[in-house]
Amino acid sequence: MSSPHIAVYGATGHTGRLVAAELRARGKDVILSGRDAGALKALSEELGGAPVHQATLDDPAALRELAGQANVLIHCAGPFTHTGEPVATAAVEAGCHYVDHALEQHHTKWIFDTLQEPARRKGITMVTAMSFYGGTGDLLAGAVAEGLTGIDRVITAYAVSGWRLTTGAKQTAELLFADTRRITYTDGEQHVGYVEPRNAVFPFPPPLGPRTMIAPVPFSEVVTVPRHVRTRHVEAQLTAHTFEEEQAFTSEHVDAATRAGSRFTVATQVITADGGSAGQVSGHDLWRLSALASVEAAVRLAGGHGRPGVYSPAEAFAPGPFLRDLERLGLFTLTLPGKAES
Ligand SMILES: NC(=O)c1ccc[n+]([C@@H]2O[C@H](COP(=O)([O-])OP(=O)(O)OC[C@H]3O[C@@H](n4cnc5c(N)ncnc54)[C@H](OP(=O)(O)O)[C@@H]3O)[C@@H](O)[C@H]2O)c1
Numbered sequence: 001m002s003s004p005h006i007a008v009y010g011a012t013g014h015t016g017r018l019v020a021a022e023l024r025a026r027g028k029d030v031i032l033s034g035r036d037a038g039a040l041k042a043l044s045e046e047l048g049g050a051p052v053h054q055a056t057l058d059d060p061a062a063l064r065e066l067a068g069q070a071n072v073l074i075h076c077a078g079p080f081t082h083t084g085e086p087v088a089t090a091a092v093e094a095g096c097h098y099v100d101h102a103l104e105q106h107h108t109k110w111i112f113d114t115l116q117e118p119a120r121r122k123g124i125t126m127v128t129a130m131s132f133y134g135g136t137g138d139l140l141a142g143a144v145a146e147g148l149t150g151i152d153r154v155i156t157a158y159a160v161s162g163w164r165l166t167t168g169a170k171q172t173a174e175l176l177f178a179d180t181r182r183i184t185y186t187d188g189e190q191h192v193g194y195v196e197p198r199n200a201v202f203p204f205p206p207p208l209g210p211r212t213m214i215a216p217v218p219f220s221e222v223v224t225v226p227r228h229v230r231t232r233h234v235e236a237q238l239t240a241h242t243f244e245e246e247q248a249f250t251s252e253h254v255d256a257a258t259r260a261g262s263r264f265t266v267a268t269q270v271i272t273a274d275g276g277s278a279g280q281v282s283g284h285d286l287w288r289l290s291a292l293a294s295v296e297a298a299v300r301l302a303g304g305h306g307r308p309g310v311y312s313p314a315e316a317f318a319p320g321p322f323l324r325d326l327e328r329l330g331l332f333t334l335t336l337p338g339k340a341e342s
Pocket residue numbers: 010011012013014015016034035036039056057076077078079080082083101102103131132133134135166167168169172287290
């Protein structure tokens with residue numbers, strides 16, 4: 001293979017299209033993949049003729065063949081509750097580096113529990129939850145916690161407005177909130193079971209100020225953050241306002257420009273006995289942030305900057321510098337404690 005090839009599974013979805021277009025704009029060799037041959041052909045024409053590989057989830061040989069042609073596979077098809085296992089398994093079997101957009105706690109737990117050893121044996125790097133929800137919190141937690149000891153808890157609060165959910169995001173949200181077997185991390189241990197939602201107020205710095213939050217939300221941070229931050233408690237929260245917006249769940253067919261209008265602040269508090277520290281990102285278009293975070297990860301892996309195994313975003317890449325690189329792409333404004341930059 002002459003130059004690294006990056007395969008995009010779920011290329012015809014909103015996230016997949018952003019990922020594929022960004023890779024093409026950077027002059028990368030892209031393989032467009034998914035279940036719908038017609039939609040893939042149309043996308044290929046739009047992108048100037050990128051190669052296409054159709055593969056359905058119930059065809060492991062076709063998925064392996066896809067991964068066998070690529071150096072890195074970016075998995076953008078969801079919900080990952082349904083799509084995660086076959087695509088990630090194919091990547092390991094074919095010895096192809098892997099990056100995904102999963103938010104689902106159970107997928108994240110499964111990939112660490114099941115594919116860690118196989119990934120090491122194959123010498124590939126797998127980075128899960130490299131996206132806006134889950135991934136930003138994991139990176140911020142890693143950057144803010146750097147150098148701190150005696151950490152009691154890590155809270156990541158997402159303030160999001162203008163989020164117009166795609167079909168995949170809507171299905172994912174419905175599955176997550178209906179799940180009574182949630183994963184939590186309290187008293188230094190992972191638990192699985194029903195969690196009573198509670199009212200919380202998170203003190204975002206101005207101009208947002210204190211906001212009413214859904215707490216906890218079942219995001220992947222509770223699985224990933226304890227892997228690299230020694231703490232007793234991890235929690236993710238989301239502004240209640242996000243789902244109260246009338247159009248959040250009724251905008252599956254809006255255009256990409258409308259979707260780009262979302263605004264976000266993600267703030268992480270790392271609490272210790274003497275106070276602790278905090279950091280945040282603030283910007284717009286969470287879809288673009290998701291897509292470019294996965295592209296940045298894939299380009300690093302294609303360039304040989306990975307270690308064999310399964311990792312969270314902050315385990316795979318130094319979190320402060322990785323967030324600064326995303327800031328340089330114009331994705332957000334980043335505020336970190338001074339020590340987190342190295
Ligand atoms: N954590 C985050 O912040 C974040 C950010 C962005 C996306 N995501 C996740 O990424 C996933 C995609 O999101 P999206 O916004 O791009 O959704 P979308 O626009 O609705 O696209 C969904 C994609 O998944 C494919 N797909 C769905 N079920 C499939 C199946 N059974 N077999 C093969 N392909 C299947 C679809 O294929 P067809 O085109 O053939 O229907 C389409 O390509 C969702 O799970 C979402 O939660 C997470």
